[in-house]
Amino acid sequence: MTHEEFRSKMQVSSEQAHRELFETYFNYVYTIVFNRLRSAACREDIEECVCDVFADVFCCYDSEKDVSGDISGFIGTIARRRAGLVYKRKTGVTARVSIDDETVMELESGQDVEKDTDDSQRREVILKLISELGEPDSTIIIQKYYYGSSAKEIAEIVPLTPENIRVRSGRAVKRLKNMLEKADISL
16 A cells, blocks of 8 residues: 555545555564564564554554655554564663673563573474475464464364364374474474
């Protein structure tokens, strides 16, 4: 959606314009926020941050300003900034500059950086192995174990019956377990 399209929709109905903007950019905003907060926040915090991003967009957008082009840059900037603020609040990480201009990172939360790095690398390997399962198994595993979706909810995403999803899920978990053992990763 471009700035011009959004402005013209705002003149007709601001509610409809906001709804369309939300529907168009929800996945984009969710991806930005999720990638920033996945190691520091729970699902509810991520969803709340996404809502806050759209609230900021609706409040801060100046329809009188003469801007052209795609609106996604504006939305992406707000999403990154809001997610950064939530990340800082959740982790307690603050940056300070010392007298000799060397940047010093201070961890106020007592966070174990080495453990967090290992966990992050392990998550990357696990996600890579899950993607190697192929579709629809990777979607089923992520929806079931990451998002906590039921077989019925997954059936709305993947064109399979809930019974088939349960069977495929069991088989995919066995395959994933074998792949994890080969990669020397234990859960």
